[in-house]
Amino acid sequence: MATTAASVTDTCLRAQAAARELAAVPSTVKDAALEAIAAALVDRTPEILDANARDMEAGREAGLTTALLDRLQLTEARIAAIAGQVRDIAALADPVGEVVGGERLPNGLDLTKVRVPLGVVAVVYEARPNVTIDAAALCLKSGNAIVLRGSSSAARSNAVLATIAGEAATAVGVPDGAISLVAGGGREELAELATQTGVVDLIIPRGGEGLKNALKGVATVPVIFAASGNCHVYVDATADLDAALAIVLNAKTQRPGVCNAAETLLVHADAAPAFLPRALAALRDAGVELRVDGRTRTLAGAAVAADLLDAADEDWDTEFLELTLAVGVVDSVAEAVAHINRHGSGHSEAIVTGDVAAARLFERAVDAACVYVNASTRFTDGGEFGMGAEIGNSTQKLHARGPIGLRELCTTKYVVRGDGHVRS
Incomplete structure (x- = not known):
């Protein structure tokens, strides 16, 4: 799994290479990877709780609000619930290759519209370490590589969770680099991630208005804001x-x-x-x-x-x-x-x-x-809506609106089959 030992650009390029392989990985391999992630989360719960306890201690010392501390905290029950959501995602139908529509044209060509992965999805999020696993699992199932960028308040929790997910996934055949974490940098790192034009296909910020505004000022890649809820x-x-x-x-x-x-x-x-x-x-x-x-x-x-x-x-x-x-x-x-x-x-x-x-x-x-x-x-939650989990809730109107689940992490392509057809 990639970390900030590599530059943001190098991490994104590795993710792009992994995404190109992952797009063709069969559902059986992706589901096996998700089952392996869920099992590893349960097996390594003490390690996760230890990392989270250190984040919680640092958060209290830093004066985080009660609401932020609640978002940050992991318990044995919450980890079990996260693992359960991973298994829920594994049980869902694979959206990749799903036929959205199709017809035979008057000229005899067969036109089919199918779902395909976006490619490389970057998720920037605050406080909530559960997003590390929710986002990774959804991207993996939908055939996307993911670059995770959490907040410093959850640095230890995110690091151990991303490591567990990455190791479990690659052990069953998922391309190395499909689950990557960048962490520890400041606004410069965020700006570098948000300007990976041609490499990162979508960035999803999940946090407050400050994060939203920070990305608005610099992003050159497409953004879906998982924004605030008044x-x-x-x-x-x-x-x-x-x-x-x-x-x-x-x-x-x-x-x-x-x-x-x-x-x-x-x-x-x-x-x-x-x-x-x-x-x-x-x-x-x-x-x-x-x-x-x-x-x-x-x-x-x-x-x-x-x-x-x-x-x-x-x-x-x-x-x-x-x-x-x-x-x-x-x-x-x-x-x-x-x-x-x-x-x-x-x-x-x-x-x-x-x-x-x-x-x-x-x-x-x-x-x-x-x-x-x-x-x-x-x-309003991907799990409650039968999506297994969500990366966030989009308040925008283009491409995705509401909980961002598997289908929202896909785009479409037209497959056109002919029999020697040429256009006159």
Whole structure:
């Protein structure tokens, strides 16, 4: 497996050579490699935990937030879950060679459109060491070589995970260089990786707005941003309020430091008098800091009023990634949609309603990768969507939108078969 002992350019060139071989590797070999990776993760759990403990200690000393430390931490259960996701990916159908469409043309040529690997995929990510394995497994299954570039906060964890994956894969016939890690460099290294035109076919940054902006300024290779999630739950006038409360609590508190957690609650004025006192009290009791507009404060009830903070303008645009929630009252589903489209990040948005027309309006009008009706935003995840895992969640509109799984890591080519055909 390549490390920063080689330059970024040399690592990418080795990945490109590996990708050209990997594109023709049969599914049986790729699946065997994934099974070997999963087994190695379980067998070498103590080694992984030791490396992660040192990252966690350094992170606490550096003052990382609770949310970032949660993203960074690996446990025996989390490692087992990562290995399970690798096996889930192995069990999926190989997208390479899948026929997307085809026809016989009037001139007798047989035209077939098939999926093929992109080639070399670079993934740049912050804190989350599980991305090392998720991304490597997805790229391997889809026939792509991967160049990983994690953050310094997870350097030890990423190094051991990438080493384990690389060694396990090459041992069963995957080309050397198919799984590579560059780590330890600064912005110059990131810029070098993002400018490997003709070598790196796609770069996927998975992190905050700072990482996104850093790449925007330098990248010359195609980029799909696995971007931030300023997600909303809107409780409509006809909502089942018990279901709404369960959805709001899950979306906000089940794991607040992730991109599909809710950051804003909007409540229809007709539901607010009955719903807000219950919801705000339950959220407060769950440890959530509540930043509210004036209408919410008026309807909150005496039991929670003293615990509420006034929402500032920037709160509606903030991905808190912690137990903080902005809360507002709106007069219609259209007003809720307008608020979401103005302040949201295009990630995941939910409506809780008993009105089919309101649900359909929300589905059609909200501009987001994932729209939920009567369900929590926390389901936006490749594993939950049956993809085995994901590299990230794209909020863009070209090529891939939503969880980036196997098919999103492929492009297509046309295969044209003839019988001595020439064009007249």
